[in-house]
Amino acid sequence: MKKHLIWILPTITGSVIIGLWYAIIVIGGQPDYVLPSPWQILQACVTERHLLVPAALRTGFAAIVGFVAAVGGGSLIALLLASSRWVKMSFYPWVLVMQMTPLIVLVPIFVLWFGEGLPSITAITFGICFFPVVANTTMGLVSTDKNLLDLFKMSNASFTQEFFLLRAPYALPYFLTGVKIAGTLAPIGAITGDFLAGTASTYAGLGYLVQNYRSQIMTAELFAVAFVGCLIGFIFVAAVNFVHWYLLHNWHESSLKAEH
Amino acid sequence: MDRPNNTPLVTLRNLHKQYGGGETVLKDINLAVNQGEFIGLIGPSGCGKSTLLKMIAGLTPVTGGILDIAGKTPSDARDRMSFIFQEATLLPWLTVHKNIQTTMRLHRVDKQECLRVADKMATLVGLENVKGFYPRQLSGGMQMRVSIARALSISPQILLLDEPFGALDEMTRDHLNEELLRIRSIEAWTAFFVTHSVSEAVFLSTEIIVLTANPGTIYKKIAVDFPYPRTAKTRESPEFQRLVGEVSHHLRSVDR
Ligand SMILES: Nc1ncnc2c1ncn2[C@@H]1O[C@H](COP(=O)(O)OP(=O)(O)OP(=O)(O)O)[C@@H](O)[C@H]1O
Numbered sequence: 001m002k003k004h005l006i007w008i009l010p011t012i013t014g015s016v017i018i019g020l021w022y023a024i025i026v027i028g029g030q031p032d033y034v035l036p037s038p039w040q041i042l043q044a045c046v047t048e049r050h051l052l053v054p055a056a057l058r059t060g061f062a063a064i065v066g067f068v069a070a071v072g073g074g075s076l077i078a079l080l081l082a083s084s085r086w087v088k089m090s091f092y093p094w095v096l097v098m099q100m101t102p103l104i105v106l107v108p109i110f111v112l113w114f115g116e117g118l119p120s121i122t123a124i125t126f127g128i129c130f131f132p133v134v135a136n137t138t139m140g141l142v143s144t145d146k147n148l149l150d151l152f153k154m155s156n157a158s159f160t161q162e163f164f165l166l167r168a169p170y171a172l173p174y175f176l177t178g179v180k181i182a183g184t185l186a187p188i189g190a191i192t193g194d195f196l197a198g199t200a201s202t203y204a205g206l207g208y209l210v211q212n213y214r215s216q217i218m219t220a221e222l223f224a225v226a227f228v229g230c231l232i233g234f235i236f237v238a239a240v241n242f243v244h245w246y247l248l249h250n251w252h253e254s255s256l257k258a259e260h
Numbered sequence: 261m262d263r264p265n266n267t268p269l270v271t272l273r274n275l276h277k278q279y280g281g282g283e284t285v286l287k288d289i290n291l292a293v294n295q296g297e298f299i300g301l302i303g304p305s306g307c308g309k310s311t312l313l314k315m316i317a318g319l320t321p322v323t324g325g326i327l328d329i330a331g332k333t334p335s336d337a338r339d340r341m342s343f344i345f346q347e348a349t350l351l352p353w354l355t356v357h358k359n360i361q362t363t364m365r366l367h368r369v370d371k372q373e374c375l376r377v378a379d380k381m382a383t384l385v386g387l388e389n390v391k392g393f394y395p396r397q398l399s400g401g402m403q404m405r406v407s408i409a410r411a412l413s414i415s416p417q418i419l420l421l422d423e424p425f426g427a428l429d430e431m432t433r434d435h436l437n438e439e440l441l442r443i444r445s446i447e448a449w450t451a452f453f454v455t456h457s458v459s460e461a462v463f464l465s466t467e468i469i470v471l472t473a474n475p476g477t478i479y480k481k482i483a484v485d486f487p488y489p490r491t492a493k494t495r496e497s498p499e500f501q502r503l504v505g506e507v508s509h510h511l512r513s514v515d516r
Pocket residue numbers: 279282285304305306307308309310311312
């Protein structure tokens with residue numbers, strides 16, 4: 001019973017929302033360009049597919065590149081921060097400053113430095129995604145159980161043994177939490193990125209399509225882009241969640257199913 | 261490293277401990293422990309019992325006096341020592357079998373040997389049926405058994421136990437106490453055992469050291485002469501009860 005409810009309840013709420021949507025259209029009588037109907041949006045998805053599909057692929061690709069950069073770069077920064085108390089004290093505030101800086105302001109500078117298109121989009125995605133990876137991984141690397149460290153010390157473990165056999169696996173769940181958050185942010189980062197730094201000639205992803213449709217007030221098509229972006233987000237999150245589950249399901253509380 | 265019977269294995273002379281520039285934690289600790297002895301350490305919370313074990317293990321520096329282990333310093337002698345903590349302190353991402361092997365791996369014991377000894381240890385502590393389990397699938401008592409198996413895998417000369425059964429219920433604790441003595445009859449290590457339970461200390465030890473707090477000093481050394489093997493029956497003897505009463509009395513007088 002419970003199992004079916006997982007599907008049934010959202011289907012019901014979804015139907016109600018679509019019903020309300022139509023009700024608003026019928027009662028309010030707005031023109032299509034203000035509020036298109038779900039059916040018109042679906043039609044837009046189909047008629048615009050020759051633009052949507054390649055744009056979605058480009059955005060998906062940019063999200064992956066930015067995500068990989070954020071996870072790789074973020075882990076490296078975390079490793080440095082965790083390497084000593086002094087490094088952490090000296091640099092962590094500046095990582096926070098980087099995170100707090102409104103990224104949009106920097107976009108023109110990125111474009112100036114890296115040029116329009118994928119490089120700038122990657123930089124923007126990186127900027128949006130890297131912080132959760134840094135914060136969580138650092139936390140994981142410095143909070144290794146004190147007794148376990150003593151245990152390794154008693155065995156005269158080398159630095160590499162301590163890192164690879166203890167600190168790294170201990171930090172893995174923290175790291176993956178950061179990766180999960182980065183995963184939800186990456187598609188948003190990529191779309192924002194090419195909305196701000198994409199052009200027809202350099203990188204026409206979903207963000208570029210938005211600019212295009214906006215100038216022609218093609219509202220149903222804009223909704224279609226949102227729908228496709230949402231789809232990319234789901235695929236991304238599902239993939240990241242799978243990796244999380246795969247690596248932790250044997251041993252970590254966060255990936256355990258309730259056992260009866 | 262075997263010593264002639266008349267030289268102590270572990271010698272503490274005027275041992276002193278202070279963390280940083282803080283208060284004196286331990287003062288004037290004098291103790292000579294022969295091979296095969298089982299020393300029960302008991303005293304008020306915060307009196308420095310864990311600190312004493314950590315010094316013997318070379319995990320925290322000695323700040324005064326002498327700590328000699330068969331002619332070596334603690335950090336030189338620690339490859340023949342094992343530490344058992346209050347929590348099982350297992351690696352949650354490894355199975356029971358792999359957990360037992362961790363210390364051996366760190367000691368660069370050859371792989372075949374690791375597997376063989378891990379099997380032997382799992383059987384010794386009664387875990388042969390759960391070797392493939394992860395720690396989270398075990399009860400607290402079973403996790404502690406893994407911890408014991410891991411500690412014994414390197415055939416330690418000295419075993420340091422810091423309230424190893426403190427988190428367990430009394431029945432499990434009594435049972436593990438009996439097991440520990442059974443294993444000891446096979447594996448002859450020297451033990452330092454910290455506990456808050458008087459009856460546990462009396463049951464296990466050859467000698468009980470009662471410590472005072474602030475600063476930690478030795479208040480009383482009490483020899484426990486019951487012959488081994490000690491069993492559940494030992495606990496019921498009037499002699500045992502009398503000694504529990506005596507140690508409790510000393511403990512009350514230091515814990516005001
Ligand atoms: N790493 C440390 N740095 C500074 N002070 C410490 C440290 N470890 C312990 N102490 C201090 O040393 C004293 C003795 O601590 P210790 O943990 O050895 O006591 P204990 O006898 O094991 O207590 P318990 O029975 O509660 O485990 C305490 O006052 C404690 O605050």
